Amino acid sequence: MPNDTPAESETTRTTLSNVISCLSDYDPDALPVPDAQTIIRQFIQPINAVEKVAIRSALDRVLAADIVSPINVPSHDNSAMDGYAFRGSDLQKEHDLPLKIVGTAYAGRAYEGSVASGECVRIMTGAVMPVECDTVIPQEFTRDENEQGVTIPAGVVRTGDNRRLKGEDLAIGTPALQKGRILRPADLGLLASLGIGEVPVQRRLRVAFFSTGDELRSIGETLDEGCVYDSNRYTLHGMLTRLGCDIVDMGVIKDDPAALEAAFRTACENADAIITSGGVSVGAADYTKQMMAELGDVTFWKIGMRPGRPMAFGKIQSHGKEAYLFGLPGNPVAVMVTFYFLARQALLHMMGASAVEAPPMMRVVSKAAIRKRPGRTEYQRGILSINSEGIQEVRITGSQGSGVLRSMSEANCMVVLEHDRAEVQAGDLVNVILFEGLI
Numbered sequence: 157m158p159n160d161t162p163a164e165s166e167t168t169r170t171t172l173s174n175v176i177s178c179l180s181d182y183d184p185d186a187l188p189v190p191d192a193q194t195i196i197r198q199f200i201q202p203i204n205a206v207e208k209v210a211i212r213s214a215l216d217r218v219l220a221a222d223i224v225s226p227i228n229v230p231s232h233d234n235s236a237m238d239g240y241a242f243r244g245s246d247l248q249k250e251h252d253l254p255l256k257i258v259g260t261a262y263a264g265r266a267y268e269g270s271v272a273s274g275e276c277v278r279i280m281t282g283a284v285m286p287v288e289c290d291t292v293i294p295q296e297f298t299r300d301e302n303e304q305g306v307t308i309p310a311g312v313v314r315t316g317d318n319r320r321l322k323g324e325d326l327a328i329g330t331p332a333l334q335k336g337r338i339l340r341p342a343d344l345g346l347l348a349s350l351g352i353g354e355v356p357v358q359r360r361l362r363v364a365f366f367s368t369g370d371e372l373r374s375i376g377e378t379l380d381e382g383c384v385y386d387s388n389r390y391t392l393h394g395m396l397t398r399l400g401c402d403i404v405d406m407g408v409i410k411d412d413p414a415a416l417e418a419a420f421r422t423a424c425e426n427a428d429a430i431i432t433s434g435g436v437s438v439g440a441a442d443y444t445k446q447m448m449a450e451l452g453d454v455t456f457w458k459i460g461m462r463p464g465r466p467m468a469f470g471k472i473q474s475h476g477k478e479a480y481l482f483g484l485p486g487n488p489v490a491v492m493v494t495f496y497f498l499a500r501q502a503l504l505h506m507m508g509a510s511a512v513e514a515p516p517m518m519r520v521v522s523k524a525a526i527r528k529r530p531g532r533t534e535y536q537r538g539i540l541s542i543n544s545e546g547i548q549e550v551r552i553t554g555s556q557g558s559g560v561l562r563s564m565s566e567a568n569c570m571v572v573l574e575h576d577r578a579e580v581q582a583g584d585l586v587n588v589i590l591f592e593g594l595i
Contacts, residue, residue, distance in 0.1 A: 244315025336510025434486030
């Protein structure tokens with residue numbers, strides 16, 4: 157079961173109040189995005205539980221220990237080209253070099269004879285270099301080639317060219333991959349090249365999520381007047397799946413205190429983190445606040461961002477179990493924005509991922525003016541393209557309402573307008589985060 161990790165004692169000693177006390181000018185009713193990110197980052201602790209998996213199952217998992225190379229890669233000096241291996245000391249700057257061919261070295265089958273001065277060995281890419289040889293001339297650069305010999309024109313090769321050294325990629329005993337790395341396809345190949353078939357990884361983070369609201373209907377139910385289909389659980393399902401979490405979809409919970417408390421307790425007892433959508437705005441939060449005060453250490457914020465102003469964050473307990481809570485707004489775009497820019501990094505930190513940073517930003521030209529007032533961070537949905545002059549430019553997708561989910565589907569990037577920034581003029585540079593790699 158989740159929550160039974162060594163990190164519990166540390167998280168128990170870390171309270172929201174002492175994290176918040178380190179911030180100057182803390183105001184829960186006007187909290188800048190960077191302050192909210194700082195509080196979340198300092199309060200969250202990794203879940204420390206490790207399992208061993210085969211490398212075929214390790215993609216996107218978080219490495220739980222450093223990997224040290226047990227061998228040299230490559231294991232011998234070898235040729236980087238198809239050609240001829242010879243002694244570099246035979247080269248003369250201004251004269252062609254005729255060489256006698258004394259044998260052939262294949263990949264996986266070395267030439268076992270000796271190579272004297274004035275001699276060479278025909279060699280294939282990846283083949284072990286003969287002991288006496290330190291240079292390879294690619295076949296296409298040679299002249300007068302026949303079964304007995306070959307000529308190297310003056311000046312086409314230097315001593316040491318086209319030789320891959322033993323341990324050049326990785327030397328035995330050197331670090332190959334560091335703890336906390338999220339394993340990518342190239343990493344799996346690297347592990348295989350070291351002969352490592354299993355690796356220790358952090359166990360998957362278990363996240364429970366549900367939507368709240370009497371107006372919500374699940375797919376397949378009758379859509380009564382004034383009701384809407386719940387889309388938030390499907391976007392959350394996709395975003396959490398992309399992060400590699402084990403997920404628990406608890407459905408739609410009605411706006412009923414008893415039902416909500418039961419849902420929170422069930423989620424807390426079966427997950428490391430809980431994500432909810434809806435129920436944290438001013439009108440809906442009164443009994444939610446009271447419930448949270450009973451269940452744990454939770455604060456309610458009005459964050460200086462658009463979309464996504466209301467949010468609850470903290471940690472709750474139930475029957476000896478603990479789980480972090482992210483109470484996101486109810487509007488579909490606001491759910492996605494607050495997840496990406498407030499919850500996503502926290503979940504990665506919980507997974508034990510190292511160097512958890514915000515997604516990289518690009519500076520590109522805004523194709524048109526964008527309305528913006530200082531005092532909040534705005535996340536506008538954008539379409540990044542290249543104009544006729546080969547310059548990258550971005551335009552927003554039209555209506556930026558927090559309920560217009562189509563704007564997220566049409567966009568390929570997010571235009572991030574900083575807290576203090578005012579209106580953007582056409583031709584101004586703006587910060588852009590590509591969705592590729594984020595969603």
